[in-house]
Amino acid sequence: MARFIGIFLFVLLALFSLEMFGPVHEQVVEPFTGFLATLSVWIITLFDDSVIAYGRVIRDSVGGFAVSIESGCNGVEATIVLIAAVVAFPATWRQRLAAIVIGFLAIQVANLARIISLFYLGQWNFDVFTWIHLYLWPVLIMLDVLIVFIVYLRYISVQPTDGELAS
Amino acid sequence: MSDLDASTNDGSSAPKLYRFVGLVFIWMVPSFALWVPLSAMLAAPAVWLTNVILTYFLPDVVHELTLNGTQTLLTTHFGELNSEIVSARLAGYRIAFPFNTQILTYSLPFYAALSYATPGGDSFGRFARGSLALYVLLIVGLISVSLKSLMLGLGPVFIDGFSTPATIIGISYQFSTLMVPPLAPVLVWAWQSRHSPLLQKLLVKQQDKL
Numbered sequence: 001m002a003r004f005i006g007i008f009l010f011v012l013l014a015l016f017s018l019e020m021f022g023p024v025h026e027q028v029v030e031p032f033t034g035f036l037a038t039l040s041v042w043i044i045t046l047f048d049d050s051v052i053a054y055g056r057v058i059r060d061s062v063g064g065f066a067v068s069i070e071s072g073c074n075g076v077e078a079t080i081v082l083i084a085a086v087v088a089f090p091a092t093w094r095q096r097l098a099a100i101v102i103g104f105l106a107i108q109v110a111n112l113a114r115i116i117s118l119f120y121l122g123q124w125n126f127d128v129f130t131w132i133h134l135y136l137w138p139v140l141i142m143l144d145v146l147i148v149f150i151v152y153l154r155y156i157s158v159q160p161t162d163g164e165l166a167s
Numbered sequence: 168m169s170d171l172d173a174s175t176n177d178g179s180s181a182p183k184l185y186r187f188v189g190l191v192f193i194w195m196v197p198s199f200a201l202w203v204p205l206s207a208m209l210a211a212p213a214v215w216l217t218n219v220i221l222t223y224f225l226p227d228v229v230h231e232l233t234l235n236g237t238q239t240l241l242t243t244h245f246g247e248l249n250s251e252i253v254s255a256r257l258a259g260y261r262i263a264f265p266f267n268t269q270i271l272t273y274s275l276p277f278y279a280a281l282s283y284a285t286p287g288g289d290s291f292g293r294f295a296r297g298s299l300a301l302y303v304l305l306i307v308g309l310i311s312v313s314l315k316s317l318m319l320g321l322g323p324v325f326i327d328g329f330s331t332p333a334t335i336i337g338i339s340y341q342f343s344t345l346m347v348p349p350l351a352p353v354l355v356w357a358w359q360s361r362h363s364p365l366l367q368k369l370l371v372k373q374q375d376k377l
Binding site for chain 1: 273
């Protein structure tokens with residue numbers, strides 16, 4: 001257990017520091033966040049064509065309301081938590097990679113729901129938007145990570161380990 | 168049988184996970200409903216302790232840290248005169264930085280929901296011990312937010328006389344506000360639930376490696 005906690009905290013802090021590192025943030029995180037904004041708008045325009053995206057900003061061209069997707073709202077931190085947990089837990093690298101890829105997708109599905117829901121909540125009631133943005137959605141995203149990790153643990157608990165495969 | 172009881176190897180009791188998640192959602196409603204009116208009271212001891220720590224270690228910078236509702240006000244010994252940071256006596260007023268304690272304390276209702284959705288044992292005692300751990304992190308978070316406010320608000324006046332590099336302050340602030348509030352409740356809950364049937368069964372094949 002101590003080994004798991006040690007590796008988890010080490011990977012968590014290392015990846016988080018890497019995310020905050022200027023060139024990584026500019027070259028990887030910000031373009032990814034911009035992509036999320038574009039993807040969100042693409043989804044929204046399936047049922048609402050008055051929305052536009054530029055950079056990390058999603059804007060309603062009629063009402064003028066806009067949201068900017070910032071650090072903490074792009075699912076990167078949640079993905080880092082998942083990666084740290086998956087890497088820290090004993091499994092084959094194929095299992096770990098699959099968990100990270102599927103988990104990343106699960107987190108981003110929830111994150112797109114967050115972005116789109118907040119965009120409309122903000123137009124409806126700014127106090128509700130603020131409350132749900134600051135306190136509820138971070139909890140829901142972390143619950144998403146927890147569920148993905150528990151499902152992953154349940155999956156690998158019935159899979160043969162490296163040693164069993166070798167023998 | 169516990170709600171956290173694990174699946175058998177064929178996954179036949181898989182819905183138990185959904186039941187646990189459902190219970191977490193159900194417990195989140197009263198937890199957050201109680202947290203909203205109580206959050207100022209919950210933050211007060213942490214703000215007081217943070218005030219003691221900051222005024223002890225940064226007596227020349229921090230005047231006091233006070234709480235007004237859920238807003239904390241970090242008052243400094245500095246003011247601004249002709250666009251320059253000068254002593255408060257010279258400026259005639261004190262620069263102060265407000266911030267919202269709820270961005271840190273929402274970990275408590277989240278943890279309450281996780282804890283009470285996990286049956287078994289002394290649930291109140293477990294919750295009290297877990298909350299205490301989160302409280303320590305809350306104080307660390309308040310210190311991180313305060314240092315970031317001082318760094319950005321006072322600039323070189325603060326940084327030049329402070330031994331911790333700006334990068335460390337920035338990362339600790341981001342970590343304390345983005346990572347810790349949603350993650351710490353899960354970690355505390357997982358540690359306290361490590362002997363629960365769910366985690367025991369999930370770890371059974373891997374426990375030698377752990």
